Amino acid sequence: MTDTQINDAILKGGKAEKDAIAYIYQDEDYRTNTQIIARNHRRLRLTEWMDVFNESIIQLVKSLKKGNYKGDRPLLDYFKGICRNICAEFYRKENRDQQRLDPRDIPMEDLRTPYLIAVEEDFKAIMRKAFAELSEMCRQILTLRMKGISMREIAKILGLSNERTAITYAARCRNRLRDILEKTPFFNQR
Amino acid sequence: MDPKERLDEIEAYLQRQMTAEAEKVFEQKMADDPVLKKEVKLHALTDKAIDLAMEDEIRQMVEEIRQEEPVLQAETGHQPSEPIIVPLWKQRWFQCAVAALVIGIILITGIPYIEGLITPQTIPPPSRPQAINLIDLPAKNAVLGDVPTEDAMEKAKEAFFDHKDYKEAERLFKLAQNDPVTNQTEVTYLLAYTYFMQERFLEAKAIFDRFINEPDKISQLPLIYQSLDKIKWDSMLALLGTNEQEQLRPALEAFIKSDPDPHYGKKAAKLLEELSSE
Numbered sequence: 001m002t003d004t005q006i007n008d009a010i011l012k013g014g015k016a017e018k019d020a021i022a023y024i025y026q027d028e029d030y031r032t033n034t035q036i037i038a039r040n041h042r043r044l045r046l047t048e049w050m051d052v053f054n055e056s057i058i059q060l061v062k063s064l065k066k067g068n069y070k071g072d073r074p075l076l077d078y079f080k081g082i083c084r085n086i087c088a089e090f091y092r093k094e095n096r097d098q099q100r101l102d103p104r105d106i107p108m109e110d111l112r113t114p115y116l117i118a119v120e121e122d123f124k125a126i127m128r129k130a131f132a133e134l135s136e137m138c139r140q141i142l143t144l145r146m147k148g149i150s151m152r153e154i155a156k157i158l159g160l161s162n163e164r165t166a167i168t169y170a171a172r173c174r175n176r177l178r179d180i181l182e183k184t185p186f187f188n189q190r
Numbered sequence: 191m192d193p194k195e196r197l198d199e200i201e202a203y204l205q206r207q208m209t210a211e212a213e214k215v216f217e218q219k220m221a222d223d224p225v226l227k228k229e230v231k232l233h234a235l236t237d238k239a240i241d242l243a244m245e246d247e248i249r250q251m252v253e254e255i256r257q258e259e260p261v262l263q264a265e266t267g268h269q270p271s272e273p274i275i276v277p278l279w280k281q282r283w284f285q286c287a288v289a290a291l292v293i294g295i296i297l298i299t300g301i302p303y304i305e306g307l308i309t310p311q312t313i314p315p316p317s318r319p320q321a322i323n324l325i326d327l328p329a330k331n332a333v334l335g336d337v338p339t340e341d342a343m344e345k346a347k348e349a350f351f352d353h354k355d356y357k358e359a360e361r362l363f364k365l366a367q368n369d370p371v372t373n374q375t376e377v378t379y380l381l382a383y384t385y386f387m388q389e390r391f392l393e394a395k396a397i398f399d400r401f402i403n404e405p406d407k408i409s410q411l412p413l414i415y416q417s418l419d420k421i422k423w424d425s426m427l428a429l430l431g432t433n434e435q436e437q438l439r440p441a442l443e444a445f446i447k448s449d450p451d452p453h454y455g456k457k458a459a460k461l462l463e464e465l466s467s468e
Binding site for chain 2: 017018021022025032036039040054057058061062065124127128130131139142143145146147174177178181182
């Protein structure tokens with residue numbers, strides 16, 4: 001598969017998207033490069049390269065869906081950039097944790113206590129729950145919009161009569177999600 | 191403000207598409223207007239929720255693929271690739287080592303090669319046997335005729351003419367130089383050819399040139415004196431042996447012009463032609 005084909009397939013979604021992800025997942029170049037990058041970050045254990053690989057694919061697909069990849073360089077290079085960032089982030093976190101052994105050194109806003117981690121997870125769970133409360137049509141329309149697909153195409157994909165209907169629908173769905181989020185006690189706490 | 195315009199402004203702010211100045215103005219607006227602040231917060235949360243949903247979808251898809259990997263491997267013919275052994279040539283230390291090795295080889299072998307490229311190529315020297323092949327050695331009685339010689343000289347001539355042992359001949363000629371009754375001009379004359387045949391052309395030439403420049407010394411030996419052209423020719427052959435072509439060409443031309451013995455004149459003309467064709 002060429003880079004353009006992968007990009008198009010991921011933007012198209014459905015089975016094409018899954019096939020494209022599977023292609024990247026199976027590609028020896030993507031795997032080998034991940035392992036080389038992971039190996040160059042000495043703190044990263046060899047066994048952790050697979051986690052880096054999975055996370056890099058997720059971020060790559062997400063980035064492609066948002067239309068961030070402009071095709072100005074090979075997709076593999078773009079992937080390697082993501083991979084390096086993930087490794088560096090991993091390194092930064094580990095470094096930070098090792099340097100700040102004394103809890104008094106840790107700034108309050110950066111204090112990732114088990115309580116705050118639980119709160120973060122709670123936040124994600126609430127977000128997910130709120131999104132799940134939407135109708136199937138709303139979930140689809142909002143996700144497609146987030147992927148950067150035009151309203152005209154969304155109307156075509158979802159079988160809506162025209163672009164105008166899709167816009168109205170998307171606005172209603174967004175308001176519905178906002179209403180759900182507004183009612184959560186979490187919103188007021190934050 | 192029109193709700194649509196307000197929405198566009200919020201999106202631009204959240205997606206960081208505003209200029210630094212506009213961003214500052216908008217943040218001031220938020221600080222003054224709690225409703226706008228709430229709007230922005232809600233919008234950001236909504237975006238986050240949708241983003242999270244999208245990420246979950248992808249994550250689930252990747253997880254499915256990961257679990258299906260053995261099936262995919264069977265379908266696509268891929269070999270299980272965990273753990274991958276990073277090929278040696280893709281490892282950084284190996285690439286550095288190879289680069290250092292290549293640079294080393296280039297430095298060691300390349301410089302003489304480059305020097306060879308920029309050094310003007312000289313005409314390959316004629317092989318030394320060419321000069322030796324062209325020379326006519328004097329006859330045994332060429333200097334004094336059939337006059338009997340002393341013992342040392344006799345042995346030296348035997349080594350030179352009969353055995354062609356030029357090293358031994360040189361030793362015996364040098365012994366004969368100490369013999370007061372031996373004709374020293376003959377010894378020197380034959381010693382020149384002994385040097386010549388041992389490819390010591392410069393030493394041979396030095397003797398030939400002495401004869402050419404001081405003909406009085408050989409005037410009492412008519413056989414040598416009459417064959418002065420031969421000595422000149424042999425001197426030029428010594429030049430050929432040393433590959434001194436720059437000196438040889440004008441010497442040959444001057445020799446030809448001096449109307450020499452036709453035997454040597456023809457030989458000189460032929461050699462000059464050969465050198466010109468090279």
